[in-house]
Amino acid sequence: MVDLTTKLVNVLGDKTATPLAKAFDMHVVGDLLRHYPRRYVELGKPTNMSDLRVGQHATVLARVVEAKNYSFGPGGKRTRTEVIVTDDSGARLSLTFFQQRWLQDRMKPGKMCLFSGEVGQFNGRLQLTHPDYDLFDEDGDTAASRLSRGVLPIYRATAKIPTWKLESFIALCLDSLDEVDDPLPEQVRTAHGFAGTRAALESIHRPHTMGEAVTARARFRFEEAFIVQTVFAQRRHALEDDRAAARPAVDGGLRTRFEQQLPFTLTAGQRAVVEEVGADLARTHPMHRLLQGEVGSGKTVVALMAMLQVVDAGGQAALLAPTEVLASQHFRGITALLGDLAKGGMLGGADGATRVRLLTGSMGAKARNEALLDAASGEAGIVIGTHALIQDHVQFAELGLLVVDEQHRFGVEQRAALVDRSDVTPHVLVMTATPIPRTIAMSVFGDLEVSTLRELPAGRQPIQTNVVPYAERPGWLARAWERVREEVGKGRQAYVVVSRIGDEPSESDTSSLVELHEELVHGPLHGLRVGTLHGRMSADDKDAAMNAFAAGTIDVLVATTVVEVGVDVPNATVMVVMDADRFGVSQLHQLRGRVGRGSEAGLCLLVTGAEIDSPARERLDAVASTTDGFELSKLDVELRREGDVLGARQSGVRSSLRLLSVVKDEAVIEQARAAADEIVLADPTLSHHPTLAAAVHELEHSEQADYLERT
Ligand code: ADP
Numbered sequence: 001m002v003d004l005t006t007k008l009v010n011v012l013g014d015k016t017a018t019p020l021a022k023a024f025d026m027h028v029v030g031d032l033l034r035h036y037p038r039r040y041v042e043l044g045k046p047t048n049m050s051d052l053r054v055g056q057h058a059t060v061l062a063r064v065v066e067a068k069n070y071s072f073g074p075g076g077k078r079t080r081t082e083v084i085v086t087d088d089s090g091a092r093l094s095l096t097f098f099q100q101r102w103l104q105d106r107m108k109p110g111k112m113c114l115f116s117g118e119v120g121q122f123n124g125r126l127q128l129t130h131p132d133y134d135l136f137d138e139d140g141d142t143a144a145s146r147l148s149r150g151v152l153p154i155y156r157a158t159a160k161i162p163t164w165k166l167e168s169f170i171a172l173c174l175d176s177l178d179e180v181d182d183p184l185p186e187q188v189r190t191a192h193g194f195a196g197t198r199a200a201l202e203s204i205h206r207p208h209t210m211g212e213a214v215t216a217r218a219r220f221r222f223e224e225a226f227i228v229q230t231v232f233a234q235r236r237h238a239l240e241d242d243r244a245a246a247r248p249a250v251d252g253g254l255r256t257r258f259e260q261q262l263p264f265t266l267t268a269g270q271r272a273v274v275e276e277v278g279a280d281l282a283r284t285h286p287m288h289r290l291l292q293g294e295v296g297s298g299k300t301v302v303a304l305m306a307m308l309q310v311v312d313a314g315g316q317a318a319l320l321a322p323t324e325v326l327a328s329q330h331f332r333g334i335t336a337l338l339g340d341l342a343k344g345g346m347l348g349g350a351d352g353a354t355r356v357r358l359l360t361g362s363m364g365a366k367a368r369n370e371a372l373l374d375a376a377s378g379e380a381g382i383v384i385g386t387h388a389l390i391q392d393h394v395q396f397a398e399l400g401l402l403v404v405d406e407q408h409r410f411g412v413e414q415r416a417a418l419v420d421r422s423d424v425t426p427h428v429l430v431m432t433a434t435p436i437p438r439t440i441a442m443s444v445f446g447d448l449e450v451s452t453l454r455e456l457p458a459g460r461q462p463i464q465t466n467v468v469p470y471a472e473r474p475g476w477l478a479r480a481w482e483r484v485r486e487e488v489g490k491g492r493q494a495y496v497v498v499s500r501i502g503d504e505p506s507e508s509d510t511s512s513l514v515e516l517h518e519e520l521v522h523g524p525l526h527g528l529r530v531g532t533l534h535g536r537m538s539a540d541d542k543d544a545a546m547n548a549f550a551a552g553t554i555d556v557l558v559a560t561t562v563v564e565v566g567v568d569v570p571n572a573t574v575m576v577v578m579d580a581d582r583f584g585v586s587q588l589h590q591l592r593g594r595v596g597r598g599s600e601a602g603l604c605l606l607v608t609g610a611e612i613d614s615p616a617r618e619r620l621d622a623v624a625s626t627t628d629g630f631e632l633s634k635l636d637v638e639l640r641r642e643g644d645v646l647g648a649r650q651s652g653v654r655s656s657l658r659l660l661s662v663v664k665d666e667a668v669i670e671q672a673r674a675a676a677d678e679i680v681l682a683d684p685t686l687s688h689h690p691t692l693a694a695a696v697h698e699l700e701h702s703e704q705a706d707y708l709e710r711t
């Protein structure tokens with residue numbers, strides 16, 4: 001017998017298991033059985049061939065009307081078989097096959113077949129060229145039993161492994177599958193009327209009615225939410241007994257003096273969050289708060305005031321930034337904003353002033369040691385750094401607050417690493433510029449309270465975003481470079497952003513950036529001062545480039561996404577994003593937040609070769625059509641989860657949230673959260689729920705955890 005951990009090769013043999021591993025990263029029976037149908041076809045119901053759109057990858061169940069062979073080519077030696085099919089909607093579709101003369105006999109009029117392929121158009125008629133097909137006659141019995149069930153599953157498939165092959169592999173596994181251990185505790189199953197895993201797997205893959213499939217999907221959807229919520233319930237539970245030092249605001253302290261000397265007044269939203277965070281810090285229970293706010297909403301000032309409150313109360317604060325560029329920029333910005341208040345122990349320092357230190361991986365030994373020393377002695381009230389802060393076992397005299405900027409770049413584990421190191425748990429404030437709808441915040445950041453900055457400081461300029469499709473409109477790209485020249489002519493500056501190819505900065509990214517730079521300085525941007533900034537430059541060079549851009553001695557900065565987060569040069573008014581379709585929605589939204597930060601309106605040009613009507617273009621159009629980050633992040637999450645269904649066809653990519661939509665399934669997530677809380681409260685270590693414990697462990701160590709952190 002077989003269970004979910006049995007290797008696929010043992011059930012299906014090498015010839016099947018190897019392609020499955022390659023195409024879908026499936027290795028054990030569980031991987032295959034968790035590949036749920038993406039939809040179902042009800043036999044006898046119209047498949048709605050009339051809804052087909054050109055360019056779509058479609059699977060249709062259709063009846064053959066006629067099949068005819070035609071000869072063509074030199075000497076008439078080649079054969080084209082044209083098959084006309086129809087469904088109950090009455091629409092007709094023509095299928096074209098080459099060199100398969102025998103098909104004419106097999107595709108008998110009236111025969112039902114499944115066809116799958118790319119929808120094209122020929123002489124005004126929709127057609128599938130060279131589709132995959134399933135004639136239901138591979139084996140009389142199976143075909144009959146599949147047809148008699150009346151509901152056919154349609155799987156996300158590849159050209160080599162079409163949906164019906166997956167169906168047959170899954171059938172083989174299901175036929176020999178033992179009873180399966182269930183991650184859902186019995187009491188939860190009973191309360192919700194859910195079937196066990198084994199039965200539900202049967203129902204989701206081989207349903208007899210749509211109702212049966214829907215019920216099974218609801219169960220697995222709940223299961224996904226439940227496992228995620230169990231992780232968060234455990235985290236919340238673990239934190240309950242944690243004690244932090246209370247850091248109440250001190251009258252006339254640095255925080256107050258800082259606010260008095262600010263060159264602007266706080267927005268009402270900033271005020272409210274400063275109060276909210278201030279109250280949290282005054283408690284002996286550690287704060288775990290997510291501060292979300294649009295790009296440019298002024299999160300840094302809020303965080304700085306929280307840090308100062310902690311310093312006033314005798315503690316230290318650490319600010320963790322995702323990149324060196326951002327860490328140095330925070331260091332410069334915060335030191336400047338603090339002015340004399342940051343000159344503790346220095347000439348010209350204000351009374352009671354503190355010290356701000358920067359700590360990054362590539363700093364010189366001397367500067368590093370100074371920073372380390374000041375952190376350990378407590379001289380530095382504020383330490384700003386990158387991952388180096390975590391990795392280098394930095395000692396703090398008394399770490400009271402950890403601020404994590406741009407959370408989506410950090411994992412919970414890294415956050416935990418710093419928190420665990422201190423004797424007393426520090427308070428934690430996490431900031432993100434990717435606004436997160438409430439449901440997502442709940443499912444993703446289930447262990448955090450959430451504050452939101454909704455308004456931008458007054459006087460912010462709108463950002464106009466245009467898509468530049470160079471394939472259809474070659475002239476527009478030239479126009480884009482002209483716009484850059486015009487802005488520079490007005491004394492403004494521009495970014496040109498080049499996409500990264502993989503997750504890590506690579507040689508080829510650098511070379512494509514360098515190439516583009518060459519092209520621009522010898523072509524459309526001739527005569528302008530054009531600099532470069534990319535991940536492979538040394539920290540000093542990066543700093544120099546950023547500083548030159550900030551100082552205005554460079555007109556145009558050609559950069560990789562190191563400029564994505566937080567970079568603040570108010571004089572920059574245009575951004576050209578090359579191959580914008582390679583970026584995610586939220587990433588583009590963040591990127592364009594780099595322009596229009598000053599008194600002038602911003603312009604963002606999304607250059608793309610993606611075809612009109614393609615999902616990539618739809619994404620870009622969405623970004624161009626709204627500046628509402630909340631709308632976009634919803635869309636982003638939806639697209640990422642459903643990207644495969646929508647035609648991205650990244651068959652190798654697997655997300656563990658297969659059925660759950662963190663946008664649509666708010667009610668499910670809430671129920672799952674309540675159920676998880678109850679289980680964890682009664683059994684915090686899940687000792688009575690070994691299967692659940694294993695699922696939780698797997699989730700925490702999987703790529704999904706990564707996915708969850710990055711949303
Ligand atoms: P983000 O939320 O994207 O991190 P920042 O904190 O970098 O935004 O703030 C963007 C810019 O707005 C900074 O230059 C900051 O000094 C400025 N700023 C912050 N708060 C205000 C305010 N209330 N009025 C005017 N400018 C502000």
Ligand code: MG
Nearest residue numbers: 299300405566
């Ligand atoms: Mg920021």
